[in-house]
Structures are given as C-alpha cells and as structure tokens.
Amino acid sequence: MKSLNIPDTSLPRVVIVGCGFGGLSLAKKLKKKPFQVVMIDKHNYHTFQPLLYQVATAGLEPDSIAYPIRNIFKGQKDFYYRMAEATEIKSEEKLLCTDIGEIEYDYLIIASGSSTNYFGMKDMEEGSMPMKTVPEALNLRSLMLQNFEAASLTNDLDERERLMNFVIVGAGPTGVELAGALAELKTHVLPNDYPDLDFRRMSIHLVESGNAVLGPMSESAQKNAQKYLEKLGVNVWLDTRVEKYDGENAQTNKKSLPASTLIWAAGVKGNILNGLAENTLNRGRYIVNDFNELPNYEGIYAIGDVAAMISEEKPFGDPMLAQVAIQQGINVAKNFINITKNKSPKPFKYKDLGTMATVGRNKAVADLNGVKFKGFIGWLLWMMVHLIGLVGFRNKAIVLFNWFINYFSYDKKIRLIIRPVERKK
Amino acid sequence: MKSLNIPDTSLPRVVIVGCGFGGLSLAKKLKKKPFQVVMIDKHNYHTFQPLLYQVATAGLEPDSIAYPIRNIFKGQKDFYYRMAEATEIKSEEKLLCTDIGEIEYDYLIIASGSSTNYFGMKDMEEGSMPMKTVPEALNLRSLMLQNFEAASLTNDLDERERLMNFVIVGAGPTGVELAGALAELKTHVLPNDYPDLDFRRMSIHLVESGNAVLGPMSESAQKNAQKYLEKLGVNVWLDTRVEKYDGENAQTNKKSLPASTLIWAAGVKGNILNGLAENTLNRGRYIVNDFNELPNYEGIYAIGDVAAMISEEKPFGDPMLAQVAIQQGINVAKNFINITKNKSPKPFKYKDLGTMATVGRNKAVADLNGVKFKGFIGWLLWMMVHLIGLVGFRNKAIVLFNWFINYFSYDKKIRLIIRPVERKK
Numbered sequence: 001m002k003s004l005n006i007p008d009t010s011l012p013r014v015v016i017v018g019c020g021f022g023g024l025s026l027a028k029k030l031k032k033k034p035f036q037v038v039m040i041d042k043h044n045y046h047t048f049q050p051l052l053y054q055v056a057t058a059g060l061e062p063d064s065i066a067y068p069i070r071n072i073f074k075g076q077k078d079f080y081y082r083m084a085e086a087t088e089i090k091s092e093e094k095l096l097c098t099d100i101g102e103i104e105y106d107y108l109i110i111a112s113g114s115s116t117n118y119f120g121m122k123d124m125e126e127g128s129m130p131m132k133t134v135p136e137a138l139n140l141r142s143l144m145l146q147n148f149e150a151a152s153l154t155n156d157l158d159e160r161e162r163l164m165n166f167v168i169v170g171a172g173p174t175g176v177e178l179a180g181a182l183a184e185l186k187t188h189v190l191p192n193d194y195p196d197l198d199f200r201r202m203s204i205h206l207v208e209s210g211n212a213v214l215g216p217m218s219e220s221a222q223k224n225a226q227k228y229l230e231k232l233g234v235n236v237w238l239d240t241r242v243e244k245y246d247g248e249n250a251q252t253n254k255k256s257l258p259a260s261t262l263i264w265a266a267g268v269k270g271n272i273l274n275g276l277a278e279n280t281l282n283r284g285r286y287i288v289n290d291f292n293e294l295p296n297y298e299g300i301y302a303i304g305d306v307a308a309m310i311s312e313e314k315p316f317g318d319p320m321l322a323q324v325a326i327q328q329g330i331n332v333a334k335n336f337i338n339i340t341k342n343k344s345p346k347p348f349k350y351k352d353l354g355t356m357a358t359v360g361r362n363k364a365v366a367d368l369n370g371v372k373f374k375g376f377i378g379w380l381l382w383m384m385v386h387l388i389g390l391v392g393f394r395n396k397a398i399v400l401f402n403w404f405i406n407y408f409s410y411d412k413k414i415r416l417i418i419r420p421v422e423r424k425k
Numbered sequence: 426m427k428s429l430n431i432p433d434t435s436l437p438r439v440v441i442v443g444c445g446f447g448g449l450s451l452a453k454k455l456k457k458k459p460f461q462v463v464m465i466d467k468h469n470y471h472t473f474q475p476l477l478y479q480v481a482t483a484g485l486e487p488d489s490i491a492y493p494i495r496n497i498f499k500g501q502k503d504f505y506y507r508m509a510e511a512t513e514i515k516s517e518e519k520l521l522c523t524d525i526g527e528i529e530y531d532y533l534i535i536a537s538g539s540s541t542n543y544f545g546m547k548d549m550e551e552g553s554m555p556m557k558t559v560p561e562a563l564n565l566r567s568l569m570l571q572n573f574e575a576a577s578l579t580n581d582l583d584e585r586e587r588l589m590n591f592v593i594v595g596a597g598p599t600g601v602e603l604a605g606a607l608a609e610l611k612t613h614v615l616p617n618d619y620p621d622l623d624f625r626r627m628s629i630h631l632v633e634s635g636n637a638v639l640g641p642m643s644e645s646a647q648k649n650a651q652k653y654l655e656k657l658g659v660n661v662w663l664d665t666r667v668e669k670y671d672g673e674n675a676q677t678n679k680k681s682l683p684a685s686t687l688i689w690a691a692g693v694k695g696n697i698l699n700g701l702a703e704n705t706l707n708r709g710r711y712i713v714n715d716f717n718e719l720p721n722y723e724g725i726y727a728i729g730d731v732a733a734m735i736s737e738e739k740p741f742g743d744p745m746l747a748q749v750a751i752q753q754g755i756n757v758a759k760n761f762i763n764i765t766k767n768k769s770p771k772p773f774k775y776k777d778l779g780t781m782a783t784v785g786r787n788k789a790v791a792d793l794n795g796v797k798f799k800g801f802i803g804w805l806l807w808m809m810v811h812l813i814g815l816v817g818f819r820n821k822a823i824v825l826f827n828w829f830i831n832y833f834s835y836d837k838k839i840r841l842i843i844r845p846v847e848r849k850k
Contacts, residue, residue, distance in 0.1 A: 002578075004578065005577060005578050005579070005580065043842070044570060044574070044840070044841065044842045045841050045842075061486045061487075061488035061489070062486075062488075062841075062843060063486035063487075063488070063839050063841060064486070066841050066843070067838075068618075068838070068839075068840040068841060070617075070618040070619070070840070071617075071618065071836075071838065071840065074617045074618070075617070082574075082577070082578075083571075083574045083842070100578065101578070134843055135843060135844060138843070145469060146508075149469070149507075149508045152430060152507070153427075153429065153430050153507075153525065153526070154430070155430065192495075192496075192499045192500070193493075193495040193496065193499070194495070392838065393830075394827075394830050394838050395838075397826065397830075398823060398826065401822065401823065401826070402819075405818075405819050405822075411496075413492075413493070413496065413817065413819050413820075414488050414493075415469070415493040415495070415496065416469065416470050416487075416488060416491050416493060417468070417469045417470075417508070418487060418491070418559055418560060418563070419560060419844070
C-alpha cells in the first residue's frame with residue numbers, strides 16, 4: 001500500500017477531493033485554522049469553467065483561466081496538495097484510495113464536480129465533443145480549425161458544408177454562450193482566414209429539448225437571449241431532440257442536420273467515487289443533509305455539483321452552479337471551525353445571487369435579485385462578475401486585456417492548433 | 426493523386442515549405458507582387474523559437490509566442506496556406522508531395538528549418554526532452570512539474586534528488602538560457618510550491634563539450650555568462666561529453682550525473698525532404714549558391730537552417746540563426762521581384778547584427794557590431810530585440826506584461842500540467 005507521504009500530526013485531517021469552486025473555497029476558509037488540509041486533484045490547477053467556451057473559440061488562452069493549485073495555497077500552513085485521481089472510499093477504515101496511493105482522513109469532502117452526461121447514448125459519447133476541462137476545450141478549438149482547413153481542401157459542396165457546420169445540443173448557459181461565440185467567429189473572424197469559403201453556407205444549430213433557451217432564467221431573459229442568438233444568425237431549434245449522430249449528420253425528431261462537429265452541452269452528472277452504498281445517490285449525486293454530510297457515513301461530506309441536498313421544495317437539490325458550490329464550501333468550513341469552538345453547526349441555505357449569460361458583444365442577459373438586465377449593461381455586468389471570479393491578478397489582467405483587444409479589433413487571435421485531434425469516425 | 430485545391434492562375438507559383446523566420450519574411454515580401462504564394466506548414470502558426478525556453482519554464486504561455494499563419498497574411502491577395510507536412514520533391518515534374526496531396530510549383534523554397542540532432546545516439550533520443558516546437562516545450566514544462574510532484578511522494582532521498590535534478594547538454598544560447606531560467610525557478614518559485622522539499626538538493630548541470638559557454642560569442646561575453654550562471658548556482662561542466670543516458674543517470678567522461686530530466690540542446694540538423702540527390706547535402710543541409718538556389722535544380726531554393734551557402738571562408742555556411750533565415754528570405758523575394766523587372770538578382774551577403782543571450786533577471790550578454798553589453802543594459806536590450814521580433818501587437822503586449830509581472834513578483838505563474846507526459850523508461 002503506497003502512501004501519499006503526508007506527515008501525521010495531531011491536527012484533524014481534512015481530505016478534499018477536487019479543487020473546483022467548492023473545494024477551493026472550503027480549503028481557503030480553513031487557512032490558519034487547526035486542521036491539516038489535503039487537496040487531491042488530478043489536474044494541478046483550478047479551472048475557471050465559465051470561460052472554457054472562450055478558450056474553445058480562440059478568444060482566451062487556456063493559461064489565463066487556469067491557476068496552479070500550489071500557487072493558490074502558497075504559504076498556507078498544514079496544507080498539502082497531491083496530484084492524484086481519487087478512485088474509492090473505504091469508509092469503515094476512513095481511507096481514501098487514489099491512483100498513486102491511499103490516505104486516511106478524519107473528514108472527507110467529496111467536491112469532485114460533474115462531467116458530461118450522455119444519458120447512455122453511445123454514438124453521442126463517441127462522436128461529440130465535450131467541453132468540461134481545459135484539454136477538452138483545446139480539443140474543440142483544434143477540431144474546429146482543422147475542419148475549416150479540411151473544408152478548404154474539398155470541392156464537394158456537401159462535404160464542405162458539413163465541415164463548416166456546428167450542432168450544439170443543449171441551450172443552457174454553456175450552449176448559448178458557445179453558439180454566440182461561434183456566430184461571432186463566423187461573422188468577424190473566419191471569413192478573413194478563409195477567403196475561399198462561402199460563409200453563407202456555415203450553419204450554427206442550437207438544439208434544445210425544452211421550449212425555451214436558458215431554462216431556469218426569467219421569461220424576458222429567455223426571449224432576449226433567443227432574439228440575440230437569432231440576430232447573430234444562430235438557428236435555434238426548441239422542443240427538439242437529437243436522436244442519433246454518426247459523425248456526419250445529427251438526426252433530430254424534426255430534421256437531419258449535417259455537421260462534422262457536435263458539441264454536447266445537454267447534461268452533466270456527478271463524478272461519484274466507488275465504495276459507498278448505491279442508495280446514497282439521487283440522480284447521480286450524493287444525498288446530503290443540511291450540513292452537506294452524508295447520512296450514515298460519519299465524517300464524509302459532499303458539496304457542489306456532486307451533492308444533492310434534497311427537500312420537499314427542492315426534490316433535486318440546489319442547481320449545479322458555481323455559486324452553490326462556493327457557498328457550500330464556505331458553510332462546511334465554518335461548521336468545522338464551529339466544532340473546534342464547541343459551537344453548533346449551521347444548516348446550509350443557498351442564497352441565489354442571480355444568473356446570467358452572454359451571447360456576444362454588447363449582448364447579455366442577467367437576472368439579479370429580481371432585477372433584470374440586458375444588452376450592453378448586462379454584458380458589462382457579466383464581464384465584471386467573471387473577472388472578479390478569476391483567481392489571481394495576472395489572470396484577471398490578461399483576460400481583461402484579451403477582451404479589450406477582441407472587442408476593438410473584432411478579432412480572436414488564438415486560432416492555434418497546438419495539438420491536432422484525431423477526427424472521430 | 427489528391428490536390429491541395431489551389432486555383433491555377435497565370436501568375437508564377439511560389440511554394441514555400443515552412444513558415445519559420447525565413448519562409449515568413451519571404452512570403453511577406455511578396456505581398457502585392459505578381460506571384461501566387463502557397464505556404465505549407467504542418468503547424469497552423471509561426472513559432473517565435475527564441476522564447477520557447479520561457480514556455481518550458483512556466484514564464485510565458487504558448488499562445489503568446491505563436492501566431493496563426495492565416496492571420497499574418499490576412500488580406501494578402503493570391504496567398505494560400507495549407508496545413509500539411511511536405512514529404513517529397515519530384516523535381517522533374519516540378520511537384521511537391523505532402524501528406525494531404527501534391528502541388529506543382531514554379532519556384533519551390535525549402536524553408537523547413539532544423540530539428541534536434543542526436544548524432545545517432547539512440548538512448549539520448551529516447552530518454553531526453555527536445556525543445557524545438559511548442560508541443561515539445563509544453564511537454565518539458567509538464568515533465569518538470571510532474572517530477573516535482575513525484576519527488577513529494579517519495580522518501581528515498583536518491584530518487585528524490587534524481588527527480589529534482591536537471592542535465593542540460595549543450596551550452597549554446599538555448600542551453601544557457603534554459604539553465605538560467607531553471608536556476609531562477611529553483612531560487613524564487615519552486616521552494617514556495619514545494620515547502621517539503623529541500624532545494625539545496627536540486628542540481629542544474631550544464632554540460633558542454635567545448636571549452637566555453639556560448640561558443641561563437643566574444644570571450645568577454647562567454648566569461649560573463651559563465652559567471653552569471655555560476656552565481657545562480659548552475660554547475661557548468663566544460664570539455665565534458667555525455668556518453669550515455671538511461672533515464673536516471675547521465676554518464677559523462679568525467680562524472681555520472683543523476684537526473685530524471687535531460688534536455689538535449691547540443692545540436693540541430695536540417696529538415697531535409699526526400700527526392701533530391703544525396704550530393705546536394707553538406708552536413709544535413711542543402712548546398713546553395715549565392716542566390717540560395719540549389720545548383721542543378723532549376724527553381725528550387727533553400728533558405729535558413731536547412732541551407733548551407735558554403736564558401737572558402739565559410740566551409741559550413743552561415744550560422745543557423747533566425748537573422749540569417751530572415752535576411753535570406755528577404756533577398757530571395759527581392760530577386761524574384763527583380764526577375765519580373767528584368768533586373769539581375771543580387772547575391773546574398775549575411776549582415777551580422779550581433780548575438781545575445783540572457784541568463785536571468787538583469788543578467789544578459791550581447792555582442793552587437795563589435796560593441797559589448799552585459800548585465801542590466803544587456804538584459805534590457807535582449808528584451809527589446811525579442812519583443813520587436815514577436816509577431817502581432819497582442820503577443821508583444823502579453824509577453825511584456827508577463828515579463829513585468831514575473832520581474833516584480835519574482836514568480837512564474839504558468840505552472841500548469843495541461844497534458845501530462847508519460848515518463849519515459
């Protein structure tokens with residue numbers, strides 16, 4: 001049995017699986033508190049996922065939305081990071097297993113987030129591009145550019161159109177923002193790169209099984225977002241389901257859409273670990289009590305996307321959003337600190353700060369505390385909120401600078417195929 | 426036979442293999458001239474190679490030293506780019522073969538640059554890390570960080586030291602600059618990331634078979650550079666050859682150096698293509714006349730690293746430097762334009778603008794037109810020259826901003842393992 005080589009101390013050991021929004025805020029809150037904190041993540045960086053779509057569409061470099069974990073916790077005493085993938089929980093021995101060794105815990109926090117959910121559709125899983133991690137966003141950027149290079153090589157108009165077309169499945173914030181960014185590439189950027197291609201032939205299809213884009217937002221936000229998308233030339237297909245995809249055509253219940261690239265943004269599922277009983281799960285997320293603790297498993301907590309704090313009003317738990325993860329991480333940390341002070345822990349209550357989505361330049365929608373914003377003001381708000389969320393001054397500055405350049409040049413410069421992807425099928 | 430789908434026109438077609446310094450300057454010079462220009466490169470971007478070592482050492486993001494080729498030539502009429510790898514020249518048919526199809530040329534310019542030369546040492550080729558392309562620099566960055574993560578896991582002090590050690594073979598500009606950058610990471614950056622590791626145990630060995638670092642520079646530059654390196658804690662081994670490397674120990678003619686990472690910067694060779702006679706080569710580079718043309722091959726030219734313009738004074742041709750490639754590219758373009766004006770072509774004469782190398786903050790050496798600079802002034806000059814050389818305002822600004830941040834924070838923030846590399850052996 002290999003160990004993770006963490007020193008044993010008299011401090012209670014908090015092991016956190018995942019340095020996403022939840023794990024990060026929890027670990028930071030425990031700074032200078034009487035705990036040994038061990039962070040496990042297979043990536044050595046925290047990813048600011050809300051901006052991944054801009055990496056995929058050549059607007060931002062990956063390095064500006066990722067931040068090294070060791071740097072975040074520089075100087076934090078009794079903090080240990082290990083680059084490892086958690087695989088199994090042995091709850092009776094209070095042991096977490098990873099691909100490089102095992103570690104005992106006093107408190108275990110599962111903050112492993114979520115990954116793309118294909119709902120069992122094998123052809124979708126094989127043929128489509130996910131966009132939940134930095135390497136996945138880079139793969140999408142490469143594939144998009146490779147497809148335009150390939151389109152330049154063929155005179156078969158059907159093939160060329162297919163290579164230039166995009167189908168995005170799911171009109172949540174990710175799908176909407178990606179569709180908008182692709183539409184801007186189509187209008188302002190790609191025609192300069194590929195003067196030989198006729199961009200009237202390029203189609204961007206946004207396919208949504210519900211009856212509106214941005215499902216959980218206000219009706220006016222939904223209407224405005226759809227209006228913006230259509231203005232940019234995106235084909236919005238509501239009440240439409242993709243049923244089959246063979247790498248060349250996406251078969252929906254209404255129409256067949258030819259496209260070499262299909263991006264799946266229609267669902268996520270919790271990244272659960274092996275070892276706990278099946279009945280701890282609700283729709284692929286751990287059922288937790290009001291303190292984010294797993295009933296019947298002492299010392300094991302789940303926060304963020306992988307946790308479902310279900311109640312009668314919220315049969316599916318809180319939404320799978322960064323804000324929920326952050327607030328839960330902070331609440332769990334506070335409760336740990338309360339325990340050391342013999343205070344009683346406080347139940348979690350999600351404070352909805354609002355939701356927002358951007359479609360393109362000067363085009364965004366935001367519902368904040370019942371107040372609705374749109375257009376240029378919404379867009380400024382969106383940028384401000386996202387800049388504040390980024391970790392580190394360097395990243396904030398470089399993202400702002402890129403936005404500035406992109407805005408005034410109508411260009412997105414990072415059209416690099418650093419590692420080509422193999423075309424699937 | 427697949428074609429590259431380039432329209433046939435009445436203009437003479439200039440096919441350029443490689444968008445490095447030489448190919449880039451040639452193609453730009455032909456803007457608005459009566460030629461059809463076809464650029465072939467397997468990467469869709471131009472790489473500013475002199476700063477690759479800063480990508481490898483977490484100081485710069487890859488996207489700031491690479492620039493998309495299509496963007497460079499935006500709006501240039503009769504210019505075509507194809508992402509392809511040139512494989513063979515069929516000179517009798519005036520045909521260039523690539524991995525995606527063939528193309529006829531009127532003029533063919535081989536500007537394919539150079540790659541790492543292991544001089545037939547198989548163990549070196551398998552065990553060492555090259556650093557000639559962006560993906561290679563990213564691999565080196567990943568491996569370096571992975572090694573420190575692995576060092577945190579072991580209590581075997583020999584293994585830990587090996588993981589923390591670096592051997593750099595070859596003390597040309599690349600080797601010297603890389604050694605200096607690693608030494609700065611050792612002093613200012615890594616001890617914060619890995620408080621458990623004892624950095625007195627980390628060794629950086631710079632191994633050079635000649636009797637001085639920076640061989641072609643002035644004696645005072647050599648002396649100063651070596652002094653800077655030693656001040657930063659780099660072990661400089663002159664008159665020393667690495668004879669064997671098994672992934673754990675580098676056996677030299679003097680001492681065995683334990684190190685999990687060996688970076689090979691000891692030599693390059695021209696990237697030659699198949700199809701031309703063997704006797705066109707001199708030490709792996711095409712022999713060219715004073716006009717960069719290959720004797721006996723009408724219409725075929727070679728420029729930059731892959732060309733050897735040999736003479737009695739210069740039995741090996743001009744040095745393999747960016748400046749030579751740029752000047753040759755411009756001269757060849759001017760000669761093409763001269764032909765269209767019925768003027769006679771001009772022979773190439775290399776104008777040595779000087780050489781420079783930086784070792785670390787405030788530490789650089791430069792020999793410019795007989796004037797020698799060192800220390801802070803040399804370092805400012807080095808930065809200025811490299812900023813000017815970068816393509817595009819965005820890249821210049823982001824590089825400058827990163828240097829600014831790195832300088833004042835004594836930090837290098839881009840310590841990301843985006844794609845882990847498999848440990849060799």
